[in-house]
Amino acid sequence: xxxxxxxxxxxxxxxxxxxxxxxxxxxxxxxxxxxxxxxxxxxxxxxxxxxxxxxxxxxxxxxxxxxxxxxxxxxxxxxxxxxxxxxxxxxxxxxxxxxxxxxxxxxxxxxxxxxxxxxxxxxxxxxxxxxxxxxxxxxxxxxxxxxxxxxxxxxxxxxxxxxxxxxxxxxxxxxxxxxxxxxxxxxxxxxxxxxxxxxxxxxxxxxxxxxxxxxxxxxxxxxxxxxxxx
Numbered sequence: 001x002x003x004x005x006x007x008x009x010x011x012x013x014x015x016x017x018x019x020x021x022x023x024x025x026x027x028x029x030x031x032x033x034x035x036x037x038x039x040x041x042x043x044x045x046x047x048x049x050x051x052x053x054x055x056x057x058x059x060x061x062x063x064x065x066x067x068x069x070x071x072x073x074x075x076x077x078x079x080x081x082x083x084x085x086x087x088x089x090x091x092x093x094x095x096x097x098x099x100x101x102x103x104x105x106x107x108x109x110x111x112x113x114x115x116x117x118x119x120x121x122x123x124x125x126x127x128x129x130x131x132x133x134x135x136x137x138x139x140x141x142x143x144x145x146x147x148x149x150x151x152x153x154x155x156x157x158x159x160x161x162x163x164x165x166x167x168x169x170x171x172x173x174x175x176x177x178x179x180x181x182x183x184x185x186x187x188x189x190x191x192x193x194x195x196x197x198x199x200x201x202x203x204x205x206x207x208x209x210x211x212x213x214x215x216x217x218x219x220x221x222x223x224x225x226x227x228x229x230x
Contacts, residue, residue, distance in 0.1 A: 003069075004066075005071065006070045008073060009031075009072060011073065014073030014075075015037070016129075017071055018041060019041070021129045026132075029047045029049065030045045031050075031062070037050075038050040047062075054084055059087060059088075078105060097118060097131075148217070155225075156209075158229050159208065163203050168215075178201065179201055181211050
């Protein structure tokens with residue numbers, strides 16, 4: 001069954017997310033208060049509808065609350081973005097990703113309990129789409145011919161195993177570029193946690209819980225690796 005997503009706000013950013021998700025096989029509901037923007041995308045997604053996303057009845061009527069995730073990509077009207085996000089929280093939407101255009105907006109959204117916030121630096125629609133389709137992939141860089149470089153949270157199935165045990169190349173056809181690992185360091189008489197890159201991994205390198213793996217390979221092989229070891 002295809003993943004079901006709603007994208008609210010069809011500026012350039014929201015439109016690119018919606019189209020990318022649809023191209024990758026997801027069922028997408030694209031929403032904007034502008035009928036003209038809806039008209040431009042209607043042939044590219046499963047559903048495209050114009051309505052006020054701050055209207056509870058409209059949200060319920062289009063079953064937005066039952067989506068796998070909702071991206072609130074409203075860029076021009078922070079009040080509408082805020083009210084929409086609050087409504088989705090109240091309706092207990094499984095996953096909400098909300099756009100922020102400033103540190104102040106980010107602070108307000110965090111105080112509301114929004115956990116996934118997109119800053120202007122994150123606004124590459126194809127990367128956001130990849131995060132939605134593969135929640136275990138934290139960052140993403142697309143290469144030609146179906147290859148990707150991704151940052152993956154360590155799956156539970158390989159914790160405390162060495163690269164020799166995991167057989168990343170032989171079994172999954174993937175290359176581990178490096179590992180990012182959290183270390184405790186003393187700073188101003190306080191212990192702080194700092195993430196470091198540990199360099200080029202060796203066959204004897206052990207993967208620990210909390211490690212972030214920088215992996216390169218074919219899209220389907222990365223997906224297989226995550227699913228098998230989740």
